[in-house]
Amino acid sequence: MKAKNDMNQSNGSQDELVLLQQETMRQKVFSWLFENKVMLLFLIICIGGVWVSGNSAGFVVENVAVRFGRNAFTVMSLLIPVLAGLGLNFSIVIGAIAAQVGLFFAVDWGFSGIIGMLIAFLIATPLASLFGFGVGRLFNKMKGSEMIAGLILGYFADGLYQLFFLYILGGVLPVRTTSLIIPGGIGIKNTIDLTGNMKYALDGVxxxxxxxxxxxxxxxxxxxxxxxxxxxxxxxxxxxxxxxxxxxxxxxxxxxxxxxxxLMTNSLSLLNVLVIGTVGVIVYAVAKLIGNWRNADSKFKKARYVAIIIAAIVVYALTYIPELEKVLMTS
Structure with a gap:
């Protein structure tokens, strides 16, 4: 009788453990859904928008890839100022002023294509570094009052910016390209037409x-x-x-x-990009596993990199689905 009671208690404990695990898994799922509700809602809206628009999947994927690549440059340009402690607003404005100065002189001097972009880069980078260094020094001397300092500095920088582009250029410094000058003869137009010089310059690389x-x-x-x-x-x-x-x-x-x-082409289809990406991910994960095998680390998560390899293989296998392959080949 005692053995039977012990067995019943053991079975009851196992049932409670299974129920607890199920509840824990359910809680994890609900927790993940709640934490990512904005992203999931955005995904649902995007899918609904694509369905309502009636555009083909290839058209949507191609435009998403173009915008993703374009926005990636902005994100990468903000990594250094964020790591340095500068706010996004300050770093965007500082970088934009330096970039516009470099771009103007590259266009005015008659450079075009990738050479023009490199000239603009060589002019803008030292200016952006100088501006960032000055702003950083100012904020370090005004700790606790950064917001006020940034506000006043913004007005000051805007004044210098307009003084340079609306009065100095064309008034003090001669401008070779007359199409950049406003009708009054002094100052630069608020937009610069890059057609024929640097527009789509990277597409030719x-x-x-x-x-x-x-x-x-x-x-x-x-x-x-x-x-x-x-x-x-x-x-x-x-x-x-x-x-x-x-x-x-x-x-x-x-x-x-x-x-x-x-490699003599200047573009790759999304299918080739996906294949190259999966191969790179697999090589990276295998290198990590080999490195841990040579120098064992107790904190190394082997299952994580194995899962990465499996996921990359699955993604590569999905490219053999005819419908998906067609979309990736035409994008």
Missing amino acids: KLVDIVMIFFIIVAVVCAFRIITKIRNKDKSLLKDVIILLVAALVYGLSYVPQIESA
Whole structure:
């Protein structure tokens, strides 16, 4: 009888444990839905909007990809000021003023295409660094009153901005391109037409040129790190050497005739981008697993990277669905 009671208690405990696990899982699901309610609502609205518009899936995916790439530049440009502690409003305004100055001089001097963009970049970057350094120094000296300082600084910067573009340019500094001048003869128009000079300049850059630029950047960074470690008598050179060799291998592959012909284009379909992305994710996850296998870390989450590999394989497998493949090939 006692053994039977113990068995009944054990079964009851197991049932309670299963019920508790189910409730916990249900709570997790509801908690996730509540935390992501805005994103889910936005997703539902987007799906409804696409369905009502009657546009094809390829048209929607193509436009989303274009806007995603365009907005990615804005997001990346704000990473450094955010990490430095500057507010988004300050960093956007400072960067915009510097960029407009660089863009104006590049257009006025007659540069076009990717060369014009590089000239504008070379002018805007030092200016943005100088402006950011000055704002940072000012805020450090006015801790506790940053809002007031930023407000007054904004009015001051706006005055200098208008003084430069509406009075100095054309009045003090000569402007070569007369189409940029307002009818009065002094000052710059509020919009600059980039048609014929820098509009769609990045669209003409071939993929093989991007590979070459990537290799040069990686080679310079790795060479600098290797030289620094040699001077400091640091023997941990293997990682940098491997990265340099991999970059050289990738650059060398661009001379293979089949690969070179594929890279001579200036655009990729979303299908090719997706394939390259999944391969990169798998290589990254495998490298992490190998690194942990060589140097075991108790905090390393092996299941996470295995799940990443499985997810990448599933995404790649989905590209073989005819309807999805057609959409990705035409976008």
